[in-house]
Amino acid sequence: MPTIEVDGFLFAFPDGWLAGKYDDWEFYRSRWLKTWPGSKAVDLIAVAPERTVWLIEVKDYNHPQTEAPSTLPDIVARKVFDTLAALLPARVNAADPAERKLARLSTEATELRVVLHLEQRPPRSRLWPQSVGPANICQKLRKRLKSIHKYPLVSAISEPAQVPWRVVRA
Amino acid sequence: MIEYMTVRNLTVFRDADLRFGRNLNVVVGENGTGKTHLLKAAYSVLAVSWEEGRKPNASSPTKTALQHRLADKLIAVFRPESLGRLVRREIVASPRCAIFVECEPRTMSLGFNFSPNSKKEVVFSLSPSQWVGAPPVYFPTRELLTLYPNFQSIYDGHYLEFEETWRDTCRFLGEPPLRGARAEVIAALLKPLEEAMRGKIVLDNSGRFYLKSANGTIEMPLVAEGLRKFGMLAHLIATGRFLDGGHLFWDEPEANLNPALVSQLAKAIVWLGASGVQVFIATHSLFLLRELELLLAHEGGGIDVRFFDLHASDTGVVVEQGPTVNDIGDIRALDEELRQSDRYMKLGA
Numbered sequence: 001m002p003t004i005e006v007d008g009f010l011f012a013f014p015d016g017w018l019a020g021k022y023d024d025w026e027f028y029r030s031r032w033l034k035t036w037p038g039s040k041a042v043d044l045i046a047v048a049p050e051r052t053v054w055l056i057e058v059k060d061y062n063h064p065q066t067e068a069p070s071t072l073p074d075i076v077a078r079k080v081f082d083t084l085a086a087l088l089p090a091r092v093n094a095a096d097p098a099e100r101k102l103a104r105l106s107t108e109a110t111e112l113r114v115v116l117h118l119e120q121r122p123p124r125s126r127l128w129p130q131s132v133g134p135a136n137i138c139q140k141l142r143k144r145l146k147s148i149h150k151y152p153l154v155s156a157i158s159e160p161a162q163v164p165w166r167v168v169r170a
Numbered sequence: 171m172i173e174y175m176t177v178r179n180l181t182v183f184r185d186a187d188l189r190f191g192r193n194l195n196v197v198v199g200e201n202g203t204g205k206t207h208l209l210k211a212a213y214s215v216l217a218v219s220w221e222e223g224r225k226p227n228a229s230s231p232t233k234t235a236l237q238h239r240l241a242d243k244l245i246a247v248f249r250p251e252s253l254g255r256l257v258r259r260e261i262v263a264s265p266r267c268a269i270f271v272e273c274e275p276r277t278m279s280l281g282f283n284f285s286p287n288s289k290k291e292v293v294f295s296l297s298p299s300q301w302v303g304a305p306p307v308y309f310p311t312r313e314l315l316t317l318y319p320n321f322q323s324i325y326d327g328h329y330l331e332f333e334e335t336w337r338d339t340c341r342f343l344g345e346p347p348l349r350g351a352r353a354e355v356i357a358a359l360l361k362p363l364e365e366a367m368r369g370k371i372v373l374d375n376s377g378r379f380y381l382k383s384a385n386g387t388i389e390m391p392l393v394a395e396g397l398r399k400f401g402m403l404a405h406l407i408a409t410g411r412f413l414d415g416g417h418l419f420w421d422e423p424e425a426n427l428n429p430a431l432v433s434q435l436a437k438a439i440v441w442l443g444a445s446g447v448q449v450f451i452a453t454h455s456l457f458l459l460r461e462l463e464l465l466l467a468h469e470g471g472g473i474d475v476r477f478f479d480l481h482a483s484d485t486g487v488v489v490e491q492g493p494t495v496n497d498i499g500d501i502r503a504l505d506e507e508l509r510q511s512d513r514y515m516k517l518g519a
Contacts, residue, residue: 061515068512068515069508069511069512069515070505070508070509070511070512124517128514131511131514131515132511132515133507133508133511135460136504136507136508136511137508139460139495139501139504140504140508142496143496143500146496
């Protein structure tokens with residue numbers, strides 16, 4: 001069962017999956033960013049055996065520096081777009097065999113899905129059970145990503161979307 | 171049904187082409203972007219055609235018969251000081267307002283225009299050769315059940331500063347519930363609405379509406395405003411008004427309704443559209459939009475729906491449209507909720 005930690009969360013993927021922490025890839029850090037400064041990256045790429053590739057971004061609003069909610073859909077959409085642009089070059093040019101393999105499986109996928117793992121800060125008001133409305137974010141993401149994945153998901157530990165992995169705090 | 175409508179230089183619109191859905195049309199946009207004006211323009215055209223066609227010994231449509239009637243209807247529905255006031259004001263020129271409505275069947279289509287100096291008539295570019303068969307119904311933002319008693323007769327006999335849509339809809343509210351073979355169909359359709367209202371709408375011989383429930387009979391002014399809006403829809407369904415198709419224009423149907431009622435309202439709107447009524451709504455409600463999206467997803471594409479986003483630009487209001495809410499421009503209500511989240515996140519930061 002591949003397990004990866006991102007920003008204090010442990011993502012446990014089912015057996016047979018291959019996953020990698022894309023924004024830590026040597027290809028992305030040492031080569032892609034030098035060619036395309038400012039290019040963004042999703043946190044995780046995971047490929048399921050049935051050839052579905054999942055691009056996963058993690059946001060935790062318990063951290064005070066997290067982006068303003070109104071900017072989040074555009075930020076996630078940009079990360080997805082930039083990651084997709086880098087995957088084929090990574091498949092061909094990455095020096096690390098593990099990165100090359102995940103890039104190859106990703107570009108051979110027959111289905112592409114996007115998930116935002118969104119953790120809320122604890123509620124402080126009855127009017128705000130969730131400080132960042134998942135449905136609001138999801139609706140904006142659908143518009144931004146409609147040519148990539150028609151139904152992007154917003155998930156959380158307490159309210160997991162229908163995703164095949166488990167997430168716990170590290 | 172209306173398939174297309176083109177609008178040139180009408181109030182806030184410089185140039186707008188709209189392709190309508192057969193079943194449901196949802197118009198969103200900020201205040202002042204012309205949502206109600208679009209509904210009223212389409213309603214006026216259909217209403218005049220239906221009213222003329224139902225007159226005793228009505229002949230086929232002629233330009234002469236319609237040019238004054240349509241002007242009168244536009245004035246009565248929009249309530250400008252003169253017809254020409256509906257023309258969009260341009261700095262450089264004095265253009266004409268032109269509206270073209272393409273219907274199915276085509277023989278009901280019509281096109282007309284008028285200038286800023288027009289007082290009492292429009293000029294037809296295309297006149298219909300067939301009258302509209304089923305009447306359009308216009309629901310304004312407020313309910314009309316409490317206004318109903320004697321409203322139509324007073325309106326027809328005196329000058330009142332009410333839009334004629336109110337009078338037109340009151341006329342339909344005065345019809346008796348349908349009896350006979352189709353009453354069972356109506357009863358099934360009314361059931362969810364009557365459950366939401368916890369009672370039935372009755373019109374007594376004095377011309378007043380009541381909500382009749384297990385706890386007794388309550389006069390309509392004492393019923394919650396939101397339930398009265400439900401009652402208005404329920405009574406028109408009971409009269410069989412929507413059994414044979416037709417058109418429903420509903421301006422801000424969500425006004426005065428709590429979220430639980432909005433959820434029921436969305437079901438009624440989708441049902442009306444699916445049953446053959448061409449429904450047009452203008453809304454500010456993100457909640458209603460989401461209820462509709464959920465219901466339409468369950469319908470699996472069986473309903474022909476179109477969304478329209480109106481937003482202001484330097485050259486007048488621009489219309490973005492498409493078959494899903496994701497095909498139109500940014501929804502202001504959603505953006506405002508996100509900006510509210512921004513402000514909330516800064517509290518105590």
